[in-house]
Amino acid sequence: MALHPTIDLSELDTQIGRLFMAGIPGTKLDSRTEALIRDYCLGGIILFSRNIEDPVQLATLCSELQQTAMKHHGIPLFLAVDQEGGRVARLQEPFTRFPGNEAVGAEPMAVERALEFAEVTAVEMTLVGLNMDLAPVVDVRRGDPEKHLEGRTFSDDPNRVSELGQTVVRGLQRNGVMAVAKHFPGLGKTALDPHYHLPTIHLETDEMNGINLPPFKAAIEAGVSGVMTSHAIYPNMEPALPATLSSKILMGILRERLGFKGLIITDDLDMGAIKKHWGVAGGALESFQAGADILLICEDQTGVAESITLLRKKIIRGEISGSRLHESLGRIRKAKSKFLKKQRKVSLKKVRAYFDI
Numbered sequence: 468m469a470l471h472p473t474i475d476l477s478e479l480d481t482q483i484g485r486l487f488m489a490g491i492p493g494t495k496l497d498s499r500t501e502a503l504i505r506d507y508c509l510g511g512i513i514l515f516s517r518n519i520e521d522p523v524q525l526a527t528l529c530s531e532l533q534q535t536a537m538k539h540h541g542i543p544l545f546l547a548v549d550q551e552g553g554r555v556a557r558l559q560e561p562f563t564r565f566p567g568n569e570a571v572g573a574e575p576m577a578v579e580r581a582l583e584f585a586e587v588t589a590v591e592m593t594l595v596g597l598n599m600d601l602a603p604v605v606d607v608r609r610g611d612p613e614k615h616l617e618g619r620t621f622s623d624d625p626n627r628v629s630e631l632g633q634t635v636v637r638g639l640q641r642n643g644v645m646a647v648a649k650h651f652p653g654l655g656k657t658a659l660d661p662h663y664h665l666p667t668i669h670l671e672t673d674e675m676n677g678i679n680l681p682p683f684k685a686a687i688e689a690g691v692s693g694v695m696t697s698h699a700i701y702p703n704m705e706p707a708l709p710a711t712l713s714s715k716i717l718m719g720i721l722r723e724r725l726g727f728k729g730l731i732i733t734d735d736l737d738m739g740a741i742k743k744h745w746g747v748a749g750g751a752l753e754s755f756q757a758g759a760d761i762l763l764i765c766e767d768q769t770g771v772a773e774s775i776t777l778l779r780k781k782i783i784r785g786e787i788s789g790s791r792l793h794e795s796l797g798r799i800r801k802a803k804s805k806f807l808k809k810q811r812k813v814s815l816k817k818v819r820a821y822f823d824i
Contacts, residue, residue: 481508511545529596572621585638605682629685649695653679661740698740717758
């Protein structure tokens with residue numbers, strides 16, 4: 468058996484499980500989600516509108532999820548939402564509502580407004596037990612954005628996007644919430660929605676270097692915890708694979724050229740762009756081999772278990788090295804020690820007082 472000597476077979480499932488962030492079906496901890504946490508030491512949970520009724524219910528859910536993770540493995544979960552402001556905001560009233568990035572970017576006091584968004588959002592997320600915001604979007608708008616990106620980009624000026632992206636990253640993280648810049652290396656020119664299709668984005672090298680990459684570089688300089696990958700093909704850099712599955716883009720550009728040392732997080736592997744062409748488990752495998760640390764599966768929990776089984780098989784056969792697994796586990800461990808160990812216990816009393824409910 469070509470197993471790496473530092474891998475303990477009995478712990479393999481719970482090591483691989485830490486690479487995954489999964490969605491859950493409802494507003495309470497269900498038995499299937501509990502089994503994923505217990506059997507695989509799941510790395511994180513992403514919550515959507517379907518999981519959130521009000522601040523007290525959300526705080527209770529986050530608390531139960533963390534207690535379950537700590538009881539079984541002693542390792543806290545990443546608990547993430549997409550809270551960008553505007554139409555992509557999972558936390559609705561009585562959480563503070565902010566306009567989307569486009570509206571913020573158009574304001575004369577844009578930096579102050581972006582900072583206010585980040586600071587208030589971080590306070591409210593921390594209060595209910597969330598610790599990761601899949602924001603800011605640092606795609607640079609190019610012409611009329613595809614419908615799924617409408618209102619979500621700060622500007623068509625890479626300098627303005629860089630400044631506002633950095634402001635949001637620093638404001639969130641200074642207040643204890645991990646920020647994730649997305650969608651690397653930039654979806655601003657896409658004509659298709661990767662939720663359904665696999666877009667191809669034609670960019671010359673100077674466009675990529677002068678427009679797409681600077682906001683990611685700025686986010687990295689600000690210490691951003693995570694960078695989320697784009698499910699689009701960039702033929703000038705990688706003719707056949709989307710960024711999510713491309714080691715040339717994830718390792719060659721993001722790690723080596725831009726010097727990013729944090730978490731590479733995939734966009735949802737359940738999206739049509741990946742699922743239709745590679746399948747969820749196939750996409751998870753390819754993305755991990757390309758350099759991703761956290762594999763995001765938002766809908767299909769069966770896909771999480773299938774992906775873990777597939778990765779396990781490849782590691783046991785020696786087709787993925789133990790050192791590759793440990794690289795990602797090390798980055799995940801580092802992020803959790805920095806951001807999750809300091810987290811206060813959720814207090815429903817404080818939640819009720821803050822939201823006056």
